[in-house]
Amino acid sequence: MTRTSSIRILDINLTDKKFQVKEREDLAPFLGGTGLATKLYAEYVAYDKPPLAQEQPIIITCGPLSAIFPMATKAVATFRSPLTGEWGESHAGMRIAFAMRFAGFRAIIIHGRAERPVYLSIGPNRVDFKDGTPLWGMPTDETGRILRQISPGQGFRSCLRIGPAGENLVAFANVNVDTYRHFGRLGLGAVFGSKQLKAAVIYGGNSEPIPDPKQYREVYDTIYHLAVNTDIMEKYHGLGTSGNIAALSALGALPTENLQKNTFEGSQAISGEAFARDTLVRKVACTGCPVGCIHIGVRRKLFAEGHEYESTYIAYDYEPIYALGTMLGISTQEQIFDLIDYVEQSGMDVMSTGVLLAWLTEAYQKNIVTKEALGIEPAFNNVDNYMKIMDNIVSQPNELYRLLARGTNQAAQKLGGLDYALTLGNHEMAGYHTGYGNLVGLALGPRHSHLDNSGYSFDQKALRNNLSREQVVREIIAEEKWRNVLNSLCVCLFAREVYTRENICAALACVRINMTGEGLEKLGDEVFRLKNQIRLQLGYNPGNLNFANRFFETPAMGQELDREILADMINMYRSQAGI
Numbered sequence: 233m234t235r236t237s238s239i240r241i242l243d244i245n246l247t248d249k250k251f252q253v254k255e256r257e258d259l260a261p262f263l264g265g266t267g268l269a270t271k272l273y274a275e276y277v278a279y280d281k282p283p284l285a286q287e288q289p290i291i292i293t294c295g296p297l298s299a300i301f302p303m304a305t306k307a308v309a310t311f312r313s314p315l316t317g318e319w320g321e322s323h324a325g326m327r328i329a330f331a332m333r334f335a336g337f338r339a340i341i342i343h344g345r346a347e348r349p350v351y352l353s354i355g356p357n358r359v360d361f362k363d364g365t366p367l368w369g370m371p372t373d374e375t376g377r378i379l380r381q382i383s384p385g386q387g388f389r390s391c392l393r394i395g396p397a398g399e400n401l402v403a404f405a406n407v408n409v410d411t412y413r414h415f416g417r418l419g420l421g422a423v424f425g426s427k428q429l430k431a432a433v434i435y436g437g438n439s440e441p442i443p444d445p446k447q448y449r450e451v452y453d454t455i456y457h458l459a460v461n462t463d464i465m466e467k468y469h470g471l472g473t474s475g476n477i478a479a480l481s482a483l484g485a486l487p488t489e490n491l492q493k494n495t496f497e498g499s500q501a502i503s504g505e506a507f508a509r510d511t512l513v514r515k516v517a518c519t520g521c522p523v524g525c526i527h528i529g530v531r532r533k534l535f536a537e538g539h540e541y542e543s544t545y546i547a548y549d550y551e552p553i554y555a556l557g558t559m560l561g562i563s564t565q566e567q568i569f570d571l572i573d574y575v576e577q578s579g580m581d582v583m584s585t586g587v588l589l590a591w592l593t594e595a596y597q598k599n600i601v602t603k604e605a606l607g608i609e610p611a612f613n614n615v616d617n618y619m620k621i622m623d624n625i626v627s628q629p630n631e632l633y634r635l636l637a638r639g640t641n642q643a644a645q646k647l648g649g650l651d652y653a654l655t656l657g658n659h660e661m662a663g664y665h666t667g668y669g670n671l672v673g674l675a676l677g678p679r680h681s682h683l684d685n686s687g688y689s690f691d692q693k694a695l696r697n698n699l700s701r702e703q704v705v706r707e708i709i710a711e712e713k714w715r716n717v718l719n720s721l722c723v724c725l726f727a728r729e730v731y732t733r734e735n736i737c738a739a740l741a742c743v744r745i746n747m748t749g750e751g752l753e754k755l756g757d758e759v760f761r762l763k764n765q766i767r768l769q770l771g772y773n774p775g776n777l778n779f780a781n782r783f784f785e786t787p788a789m790g791q792e793l794d795r796e797i798l799a800d801m802i803n804m805y806r807s808q809a810g811i
Contacts, residue, residue, distance in 0.1 A: 242337045247344030251359040264295035267720030269310040283314040284426035286345035295722030299333040303727040305518035313418035315403040316658040318770040320418040325518035326410035331390035335436030351431040364430035371577035372408040383433040393431035394421040395579025402637045404584035412547045448742045458730045468525035473550035474504030488558045490590035498563025531569040554663030555586025561612030587660035588640045595649045605632045651781040666691035667788045685712035705804040713756035
């Protein structure tokens with residue numbers, strides 16, 4: 233890489249209500265996104281402090297291609313996870329990358345703790361610390377509606393906010409981004425809440441000069457053509473990821489009723505095809521994306537007894553349908569929408585919530601928890617009771633609900649029921665029960681997320697192509713390293729086949745960053761190494777991983793898994809990764 237221009241960083245201290253703008257040439261080799269966030273996190277993290285200590289930073293980054301090329305739409309948030317105690321990383325789309333780019337910042341660092349609730353208004357060379365007390369306690373949609381009305385900036389403006397779950401420090405609370413996207417999973421909402429940070433509005437009107445318009449047009453057209461005129465992105469614009477429901481059920485890989493089953497009898501009623509037929513009203517795209525993968529359904533319900541009906545518009549995809557549908561034995565679109573809507577407004581992570589409720593249901597059946605303590609009887613396919621339980625998880629009226637608000641692993645460690653607590657790396661599982669690659673990928677990836685390395689896809693590839701264990705592990709690690717490159721560019725992972733090495737190098741050249749394919753590989757290796765180094769310092773121990781018996785009791789795509797084979801593959805991974 234030959235470009236030496238600096239990266240512009242906004243550093244915000246909530247305690248002192250002060251901010252600084254910093255120029256860092258030394259960070260340019262990390263490009264942006266996860267590479268930049270990882271390097272900055274290594275500088276700012278307080279290893280000896282708990283996740284919700286005011287010293288802990290929130291680092292939000294965009295990439296060098298953000299707002300310039302199609303589908304470079306993501307921003308990356310890095311923090312210490314209150315759910316796992318270690319590495320926290322989450323990605324979100326919609327307008328945030330554009331807003332950051334046109335505000336003039338590649339990274340925003342937030343640390344300290346406000347004296348009282350606050351929201352931030354962030355623009356070019358400006359940060360205003362606004363009183364957030366009137367917003368405290370509001371659900372996410374109402375918070376967003378008010379902030380859009382009173383905040384400056386038109387066009388390139390993004391609104392991040394938390395709901396009551398984040399305010400009450402639920403360990404798996406998320407941050408809503410522009411209504412339909414989220415910094416989800418590992419508890420960033422609780423970190424916001426611990427800092428008394430209700431929201432942040434980012435806006436910008438700066439222009440972004442293109443050095444060689446002719447060269448840029450040619451590269452842009454190539455990438456755009458691949459996105460809209462080939463079938464590479466068709467799945468995401470078509471049914472979207474909800475198409476996985478029927479497919480995974482047919483494979484025997486769809487977690488159902490706390491993974492007591494691997495298929496769901498009601499899968500056809502809540503399949504992507506059924507949602508598209510019955511409730512889909514429109515598709516939405518993140519700013520700068522021509523694909524439109526965000527599927528919006530309509531939920532019609534009675535406003536109140538004696539009143540007319542109202543329409544609520546709710547985003548759906550595979551993960552919410554799995555977590556709040558099949559895991560809970562729920563087979564109607566209307567009921568799934570009711571649960572998604574509650575999770576959205578309260579500001580909880582959808583997958584962690586669903587897995588926790590599924591575990592709680594089985595724990596109740598096995599007398600691990602009592603009706604006296606819960607006040608409600610959880611049961612598969614009982615939506616009303618699940619709604620009441622979620623309400624209590626957010627409000628935490630007693631010690632049991634305060635424990636449940638810390639997540640599935642913490643609850644099972646304290647109460648029992650680890651044999652069927654479906655966590656990997658202390659993080660609630662994603663919606664795939666495909667085999668060893670999935671378990672290795674989720675347990676050892678830094679976010680414990682299927683997005684780290686797509687281990688579930690290598691299980692399916694191994695089944696088709698008879699791959700050896702060694703080949704599966706090698707492919708998982710290679711994929712994880714390459715995704716660190718894509719995530720440093722903040723390219724949507726749905727577009728990973730569009731952004732080939734050749735296309736990435738050509739796009740970077742348009743902004744005067746000269747990188748070779750070899751240089752990209754080195755970046756992926758370095759980010760992989762640095763992430764693992766930080767994780768180990770935060771207390772991650774790959775030699776002390778827990779895998780619930782349920783993963784081995786319920787067949788995955790027709791095969792019963794063996795603990796010894798899994799242990800062998802984990803050792804292979806650790807040896808190759810150096811952890």
